[in-house]
C-alpha cells in the first residue's frame with residue numbers, strides 16, 4: 521500500500537463525523553436499487569459484524585441488500601441460513617456499494633468482488649487510520665472514516681440510528697460482536713467511554729453478549745493442536761522486546777487446521793511480559809502474511825506500513841511477496857527502527 525499525498529491524514533475541509541454519518545444515511549435513504557455490501561479479506565469480527573448488522577437492518581427497512589463475504593469458521597455461529605454469498609460475479613443495475621472496515625480504494629484488500637471494476641455510487645465506512653479517503657473524490661462517493669472509533673460496527677450503529685431503524689437482537693448482536701472483538705473484549709486502550717456507551721445501548725437493543733462470549737470461547741480440538749505448533753515455533757529476540765511465531769502449510773497439515781485458524785494466536789503472543797511487539801508469520805512459501813500487535817508507544821502500524829501493509833497503531837498486518845527468511849530480515853529491520861523511534865533500543 522502506498523500513501524498518496526492527498527491521503528492518510530484527515531483533510532481540514534473534511535466534514536465532521538456527525539455530518540458524514542448524516543450524509544451516509546441520506547444517501548441510503550434516497551437509494552432505491554440494490555445495496556451491495558463488502559468488507560476486507562480475512563474477515564474478522566468487526567468486518568463480519570458490520571456487514572451482518574447493516575444487511576439485516578437494511579432488509580428490515582425493505583432494501584434488497586446482499587453481502588459477499590466468506591466468514592471464518594469461528595464466526596459462523598452468527599450466521600443465519602443463506603445470509604452471505606461468497607462472490608459477486610457482475611454488478612447489479614442501479615447498485616449502491618457499501619464497503620466496510622477496509623479502504624475501498626485498496627482493491628487487493630476488498631473481498632467478495634472486483635471493486636476496481638465498479639464505477640457507481642459508493643459509501644466507504646472505515647476506522648483504519650491508513651484509509652486514503654479516495655471514495656470521497658468519486659462522483660456519488662462518500663468516505664466515512666474515523667480512526668478514533670474502536671470498531672466499524674460503532675459507525676454502522678450510528679448510520680442505522682440516523683436511519684431510525686427498528687432495533688432488534690438480530691441487528692444489535694453482530695454490531696456488539698465487532699465492538700467486542702476489535703477492543704479485545706473491552707480490554708484494549710481503544711475501549712473509550714463511547715465504546716461502553718455504544719455497547720450498553722446495543723445491550724438495550726437486545727444484543728446477546730453472553731451468547732457471543734460463550735460462542736467465541738469454544739475452541740475446537742484443532743485449536744489446541746495448532747497451539748502446540750505455535751508454541752514450538754515461538755521465539756523471543758535476545759532483548760525480549762519482540763516475540764514471534766511462524767506457521768506454514770506443513771504445520772497446518774499436521775493438525776488438520778486452515779490458515780484462518782491461525783488468526784487468534786498473535787493476541788496470545790502479545791501477552792508475553794516484556795515483549796513490546798508480537799509477530800505471527802503465516803508462511804505460504806512465496807508469500808508471507810504478518811500479523812503484528814504492539815504495546816505502549818510502539819506502533820505496529822508503522823512497521824506494517826513500512827512493509828506495504830496497514831491497520832491500526834496497536835494491531836496491523838502486511839502481506840509480503842518474498843520467502844520467509846527475507847521477510848523475517850525485513851521485519852526485524854523495520855521493528856528495530858520502530859523500537860529505536862520509541863526509545864526502547
Ligand SMILES: [Mn+2]
Pocket residue numbers: 566567621647670671672702
Ligand atoms: Mn475493524
